[in-house]
Amino acid sequence: MNSANLINSTLSDEEIVTEILNGETHLYETLIRKFNSRLYRISMSIVNDDKEAEDIMQISYLNAYRQLASFKHESSFSTWLIRILINESLLHKKRQQRLEKRRIESPYNDYHSETPLDNLMNKELKLILEKAVFTLPEKYRIVFVMREVQGMSTHETMEALDLGESNVKIRLARAKEMLRTELKTYWQPEQLLEFNLIRCDVIVNYVMTEINKITRA
Template sequence: MDNSTIKDLSDEQIVARIVGGEQQLYENLMRKYNSRMYRISMSIINDNAEAEDIMQIAYINAYRQLANYRQQSSFGTWLTRILINESLLHKKRKTKKDKALMETTFIDEHHETPLNGLMNKELKSILEQAVASLPEKYRLVFMMREVQGMSTNETMEVLALGESNVKIRLTRAKEMLRAELSKAWKPEQIYEFNLVRCDVIVNYVMNKINQGLF
């Protein structure tokens, strides 16, 4: 099957072919959702390396469960839920670990997430810091709706929220960001996920799948 034909298939059709034995097609789904997965995980974890690790785990977990995917929601929604659950579980474990460490020693670390290729790095840094400062429940909705362009309905489904809650949280997130920013901002530049990083995630997961190491 050539690429033009693959692009004409729905996610659900690709899933069916993967389950039927064409496991190499999983790469197409990963490349389609890598940017969304990275941005949403970063909105919870705010650590570049850890977000990528979580993506790999989420993709492998999703692959293992493909045969049980019943299409009660879109594949993108189903996959995003798996990512969020893994991100929240990781955050919970990390919080417990950090608490234990703080009981015995003082740790003063500053984790930065360097992102390259933008002309105005200073503005980009300000934008990311402003988004990172949002409380998690507002940051997640903002990332899904404004940065990733997910619909209200899909955001409602992924987060198990009512429409009014989604809209209220998005409005509140924007209000808090306006208080931090005085310049125009470009949401598509936040937590950029370039081709090289995309290749790393895809190659890692596909190698695991091909070797049966999951």
């Protein structure tokens, strides 16, 4: 049986963190599986590349694990973890932008028209919807994904992005205005930026293998 299924369902995220710090390292898998979909969607809203988003998730989970002892319980674990992911996503994006600038400036530049989302979705409607979402400027897109795609509360979004309530509401409203009216009829947030079980298992297996290396070191 998967270890995640052995966890007492009444334990909060913060209580699970305490158990992990007390030596129950395998419980970290529970947190990974719980937050995989949320982290994937948020990272995708920043980097717009599914493979890069997965790499960022793995790095973020490992960074969070290494920093668990510094988690002060001043905010929820999910907010703390999302902040780590956002920081890593933004750093990654800056690095990619620098590389892209060099590529463009290179006299040996080869132009590639393929976009990161070309092979991500297998349904035309979902592809149209996602492309519409990714036309939004980043500051609106990330709020939109957190609130409307992932279903996070205004308070959670405020904490994760270090924004005031009015800013979150204004950015969300602006994002909705910028999306085409005709798409609203087909809006199905739970189907966008899906993170299926196979991909979830890949992230879990990688992170837990690395954690086992850390604990044996």
